[in-house]
Amino acid sequence: MKLTLYNSLTRRKELFEPQNPARITLYNCGPTVYSHAHIGNARAAVVVDVLFRVLRHIYGGDHVVYVRNITDVDDKIIAAATEQGMPISGITEKYARIYNEDLAALNCLPPTHQPRATDHISHMIGMIGTLLDKGFAYEADGHVFFDVSTYDDYGKLSGNRLENLRSGDRIGEGEAARKRNEADFVLWKPELGGVGWDAPFGRGRPGWHIECSAMVRATLGEVIDIHCGGVDLKFPHHENEIAQSCCANNRTTFARFWVHNEFLNMDSGKMSKSLGNVIPIRDLLGDWDGEVIRLALLKAHYRSELIWTEDLLRESKAQLDGWYRVIEKAVSLGMDRDMRDARPDEKFISTIENDINTMEFLSGLECLKTRFFGEVEKKERLGEHTPGHEIFISILNPFVFMAGFLGFLRSDPQEWFKGGRDTDRFDRRVRDYDNARAQAVAAKKSGNEAKTGELFRRSDTIREELQSEGIIIETGPDGSSWRQT
RNA sequence: GGCACCAUGGCGGAGUGGUGACGCAGCGGACUGCAAAUCCGCGUACCCCGGUUCGAUUCCGGGUGGUGCCUCCA
Numbered sequence: 001m002k003l004t005l006y007n008s009l010t011r012r013k014e015l016f017e018p019q020n021p022a023r024i025t026l027y028n029c030g031p032t033v034y035s036h037a038h039i040g041n042a043r044a045a046v047v048v049d050v051l052f053r054v055l056r057h058i059y060g061g062d063h064v065v066y067v068r069n070i071t072d073v074d075d076k077i078i079a080a081a082t083e084q085g086m087p088i089s090g091i092t093e094k095y096a097r098i099y100n101e102d103l104a105a106l107n108c109l110p111p112t113h114q115p116r117a118t119d120h121i122s123h124m125i126g127m128i129g130t131l132l133d134k135g136f137a138y139e140a141d142g143h144v145f146f147d148v149s150t151y152d153d154y155g156k157l158s159g160n161r162l163e164n165l166r167s168g169d170r171i172g173e174g175e176a177a178r179k180r181n182e183a184d185f186v187l188w189k190p191e192l193g194g195v196g197w198d199a200p201f202g203r204g205r206p207g208w209h210i211e212c213s214a215m216v217r218a219t220l221g222e223v224i225d226i227h228c229g230g231v232d233l234k235f236p237h238h239e240n241e242i243a244q245s246c247c248a249n250n251r252t253t254f255a256r257f258w259v260h261n262e263f264l265n266m267d268s269g270k271m272s273k274s275l276g277n278v279i280p281i282r283d284l285l286g287d288w289d290g291e292v293i294r295l296a297l298l299k300a301h302y303r304s305e306l307i308w309t310e311d312l313l314r315e316s317k318a319q320l321d322g323w324y325r326v327i328e329k330a331v332s333l334g335m336d337r338d339m340r341d342a343r344p345d346e347k348f349i350s351t352i353e354n355d356i357n358t359m360e361f362l363s364g365l366e367c368l369k370t371r372f373f374g375e376v377e378k379k380e381r382l383g384e385h386t387p388g389h390e391i392f393i394s395i396l397n398p399f400v401f402m403a404g405f406l407g408f409l410r411s412d413p414q415e416w417f418k419g420g421r422d423t424d425r426f427d428r429r430v431r432d433y434d435n436a437r438a439q440a441v442a443a444k445k446s447g448n449e450a451k452t453g454e455l456f457r458r459s460d461t462i463r464e465e466l467q468s469e470g471i472i473i474e475t476g477p478d479g480s481s482w483r484q485t
Numbered sequence: 486g487g488c489a490c491c492a493u494g495g496c497g498g499a500g501u502g503g504u505g506a507c508g509c510a511g512c513g514g515a516c517u518g519c520a521a522a523u524c525c526g527c528g529u530a531c532c533c534c535g536g537u538u539c540g541a542u543u544c545c546g547g548g549u550g551g552u553g554c555c556u557c558c559a
Contacts, residue, residue, distance in 0.1 A: 011489085029559080037559090044559040076557080155488095160555060164487040208557090230559030231489095237558095261559070262490090265552095272558085299508080300498070304491080305552070315497070315509045322508090325522075359499045363507035370524095377524045440518080456518060463520065474521050483521090 003058060003353045005051075005226070006303060008234060008258040009157055013355055016257060018225050024055050024064040025224040027216050027255070029233055030114070032071040033095035034080040036280035037102055039293075039308060040230075040264040040271055046294055047261045047302040048228045049108040050356055053405060057349060067219045068111040069212065070096050072118050073205055078193045088195065092116075102281040105290040106297075107407040115215045117206070123214035124206045125199045127248045128187045132201065136247040137187055140178035142202045144188035149181050151243045157258060158235035185209060185240050209240040216241075217249065227255035234260055261302045267309050279308070289416075291408055292317045298358040298406065321417075323403055326369050328413035329376060330396055333387045342401035349405070361406065368399040417483035426471055426482050433462040434479050 003016040018024045028048045031037055048068070055064045072092035081088045100110070117124075128144055131137035136150045148154045148162060155161055162183055175186055186207035188199065196203045216224060222245070229238060238258065245254040263270070266277045284293055295316040300306040330336060351360040372395045376387060403409040418426075440455035463473050470485045 031559085040559050042559085047559095158554075159488050161487075164555075231553075232558050235488095235555065263553075263559075270553095304498085307497090309497095311509085312497075318510095319508055329523085357499070359507075363499070366507055373523055374525090381524085437518090444518080452518085460519065467520090472521055475517085476522080480521095 002350075003054060004355055005257055005259055006355050008260045009255075014257070016225075018059070019223065019256070021059055022063050024059050024226075025220040026052060026055065026064060026066045026226045027212075027220060027224055027228070028066070028068040028111070029212060029229040029237070030069040030071065031095075031099050032074045032076060033092045033099060034074065034077040035095060036282050037095075037099045038271065039279045039281055039284060039297075041099075042102070042106055042281045042293065043264045043297045043302075043306065044228075044230050044261050045103050045108050046106060046297045047356065048259075049103075049106075050298070050352070050358060050406065051226070051228070051259065052109060052111075053407070054349075054352055054356070057344070057405070058353075065113070065220060066109075066111040067113045067115065067215070069215050070099075070114055070116045071211060072096065072116050073121075073195065073211075074208070075192065078195055082193065098282065102285065105285050106281070106294045107290060107410060113219050115219055117211040117215070120211065120214045120218055121197045121206065123218050124210045125188075125197070127210060127214050127217070127244065128206075129200060130248045131187065131244065134247065136243075138180065139201050142190040142204060143175065143178055143186055144201050145175075145179055145184040146187055146240065146244060146247075147180060148183045148185070148243065151247055153246070153252075154183075154243050155239065157239050157242055160235060160239070185236060187244070209237055210244060212237075213241050213245040213248070213254075216245065216254075222249040222251055223253050224255050226257040226259055228259045228261070231260045231262055234258075262305050264297070264306045264308050267307050271308075284313075288313055288317065289320075289411075291320055291410065294407060295320055298362070301359060302356055320408070322369060323365070323409060324411070324413045324416045326372050326396070326399060327409060328417070329373070330387075331413065333376070333385070335387060335392055335396060342397050342404065344401050344405070345398040348398065348402050352406075358406070361402070365399065365402050368395055368402070371395050372399060419484050421471070421484055426466065429462055429466055430473060430480050430482050433459050433473060436462065437475075437480075 004013045005016050006012070007014045026048070028045075031041060045068075048066075052064065052066050070092070072088075077088060077091055080086075081091045084091065096116075100114075104110075128137065131146065132139065132144065135147075137144050137146050162181075175189075176182075187210050188201060188204050189207060190196070190202065190204045192205065196205050216227075227238065227241075242254045246252060265271055266279075268277055271278055281293070292313060293316075296308075296312045297306070299312065299316065348361060348364045351357055351364060354360070372391065375391050375395065379385070379387060379391075400409065436455050436459035440452050440459065443451040443455055466473060466482065471482050472485055473480050473482050
């Protein structure tokens with residue numbers, strides 16, 4: 001059980017050793033809740049979810065503290081509230097709820113804590129006060145800025161050197177003129193649209209970065225084990241978090257490991273609102289099972305760009321169908337009760353412990369699937385229709401555990417293959433199909449060729465009719481059943 | 486201008502100094518009236534040029550091509 005992670009801070013893979021094995025601290029930058037989360041947000045969440053599961057497996061479920069915040073104070077939220085004529089809290093409550101529902105549908109485990117920025121304003125004010133007292137920040141007309149020239153390590157995470165940073169073109173209104181250095185960033189700014197809190201340095205609201213520093217310290221401590229987020233957050237957000245936290249806490253380290261996931265893009269290019277190719281998770285969930293979306297998100301290494309296409313989803317669905325056939329077959333062989341005792345196979349888990357290599361893990365899973373059907377087929381060819389205990393122990397058991405470990409195979413196979421379709425009607429048509437076939441076989445035996453052909457044609461007609469409705473008939477030794485495509 | 490990253494079969498995508506995972510699609514065969522599912526088998530894939538080496542897709546150098554960040558963004 002040796003977890004290695006690529007640490008963005010050092011730019012290489014490192015063996016992960018927690019500060020305290022009884023309390024692993026994991027922080028993930030959560031969403032700003034002003035609209036629906038999109039599939040790119042989902043990727044970031046699913047990647048951390050897998051890391052969370054791996055950590056829980058190694059150190060025990062009670063020893064990993066996973067914090068994913070909700071940012072519920074932000075200019076975009078104020079704008080959305082104004083636009084929709086809703087109170088701020090109405091907007092934030094609504095989209096925070098939807099975010100959590102969407103991630104639950106993707107089978108992401110809930111974080112241990114989900115702090116809200118507005119519940120930590122006092123912590124932010126305290127931290128800003130400390131930075132001012134220590135001379136790392138300065139006030140200017142109701143604003144408080146962090147002075148990057150006071151922090152020597154500024155730029156270490158992103159690899160940027162202060163002198164190479166281009167000045168931003170889209171900093172907040174009136175901020176540029178008040179800054180001492182172009183790269184200084186705002187910690188506190190004046191009230192906007194009635195959104196503000198009283199503070200020693202004037203009534204106002206927090207800048208973007210301070211909330212994470214405050215929430216991390218309040219919920220996890222001054223030095224945490226792992227901090228996650230999308231690559232785009234590396235600079236400036238995470239860089240600024242490090243600067244604030246280290247200076248306020250008088251520490252040289254803020255997060256020991258930085259884990260950044262790459263972007264998810266559309267085949268038409270970068271996902272962006274101006275291109276109109278942003279896909280909300282919610283929309284996808286209307287067309288695809290959450291497990292299909294989850295698998296699609298895990299079909300590339302988290303540090304590689306993932307191109308999101310319809311084909312990727314189709315492929316993921318096909319792959320999951322294969323896994324559910326394993327369960328379906330096992331159930332039909334009477335192995336369902338056994339599967340509850342599924343246990344881990346450390347050999348497989350070690351593949352994912354190598355910097356969250358989900359691909360190699362899935363490869364192992366597929367090999368188990370192939371072995372399962374191979375062994376079952378071998379037995380059946382020998383006329384044995386009861387599976388051996390060894391198939392259960394060495395194949396099915398690890399297969400079920402591994403799939404569950406990654407957050408798959410939650411559904412019943414019946415439910416998976418039939419979904420919400422019109423069960424009674426299709427059951428009836430499949431019975432008609434089987435009757436016609438049985439009669440055709442009987443007619444064939446009695447040598448009535450004309451009747452044989454006619455009955456087979458009748459059964460074929462039923463099959464084609466169902467096919468046009470997206471239903472496929474599968475015929476086994478005990479009669480036929482159906483599934484949706 | 487600065488800083489990173491990537492280049493594998495039809496597609497997606499791991500990995501390794503020495504018989505090139507895995508998935509999807511495809512092909513051949515078994516089974517089957519047909520179909521589906523399953524099983525068995527198949528495909529001479531590692532951007533180019535040098536170097537190191539007995540041997541490189543894997544290491545080093547150069548080139549070409551692509552991407553990201555430096556500005557709100559997962």
